[in-house]
Amino acid sequence: MEQHELEDLNYRTANGVAWVTLNRPDTHNALSTRMRADLQTIWREVRRDDSVRCVVLTGSGDKAFCSGIDRSELNDEPGRFDPYSYDDLGAQIGPKSNGLWKPVIAAVNGMACGGAAYLLGESEFIIAAEHATFFDPHVTYGMPAVYEPILLIGRMSFGDLTRMSLLGASERMSATTAKGSGLVSEVVPADALPDAARWAAETIAAQPALPVQTTVRSLWAARRLGYQDALDMGNVLLAAGNDPDAFAAGQSDFRGRVRQEPRLR
Structure with missing residues (x-):
């Protein structure tokens, strides 16, 4: 087993599987600038590591998988957005955006909202704990939901995606509803989530x-x-x-x- 601990990210490997854990539980695993850079580094390293055949992506703690981009680090002053020079932050953190074609399983251990869609939308499939919830708060806080629904458009029913995008922070989709919508492939008790993700990842990793x-x-x-x-x-x-x-x-x-x-x- 190889294990490496970064400041905002934990990384370890075992049995052909890389375990990538978002490690900012005090911020509900919000995507800090450092975490985004570390994710990009990890995806590119995994791409070249032949010993890794599958990835499990999860969050630390039991409250949240990821609460999206850490807005405390962003400049929210209005009037500064330039669509011709804007670099989408998601290009840093998505495995497919970084050329990783090894399977990524998202193990959602709690709340997943907003920019978490960058990770969920580029995973092969999602396994969720029973207490996991999904929502997109953008419109509630005066921002359009754009990249998030684009990333999820082929993963769940259009009606549920539209409802989630337009109701913002006023409603959260349960793991059971998310499974019925097609977003989640399996729902398990919280204490069974690591084993469920391990079984799927190691089964995939054992194949050519x-x-x-x-x-x-x-x-x-x-x-x-x-x-x-x-x-x-x-x-x-x-x-x-x-x-x-x-x-x-x-x-x-x-x-x-x-x-x-x-x-x-």
Whole structure:
């Protein structure tokens, strides 16, 4: 196991899985300038580390996964916004925005709001504790919700996303409602969240790395490109992800030499 503690972020690896923990519980794990820089560094390091095959992203404590950008560090003086020179803060913190095509599982251990969508929107899937909640407070505090709903538009029903974006801080979506909407893939008791995330991540990490990463790339191509463009890219991705050794081992498993009892969800 490798473990590294940064000031606003914890990082450790075990069994092919990198555990990335937002570590500012006193601010509900708000994304500080330092944390955003550390996330960008971590994503780029994980991208090059062949020993890491899957990532679990979570928050410290049991109150919050992430409360978005730390606004205490931002200049909120009106009239200064220039859309032609503005750098989206999310470009720093999103795994896909930083070229990471290894699977990222978000383990949501409490409140997730606002800029947390930068992380949730670029994760492969989300597992939530029963007490987790989701909301976007932008409009309540005089700001438009823009990047957040864009990032979540393909992950949940349009009606629920619109409701969450327009009701602001006045309503929070429960983990159960989020699962029904498609945002969350599984809801578990709070004390079972680490094990649920570990099982999924280690199962993925135990599979051949190249086919897994190519599958991730294909899924995101299908989401971001038009249907025909994604199909046209399919042959290139299929060639890039073709690992003869992994294929031979997989066919051997398929013929019955190795059978894993599947879990029912």
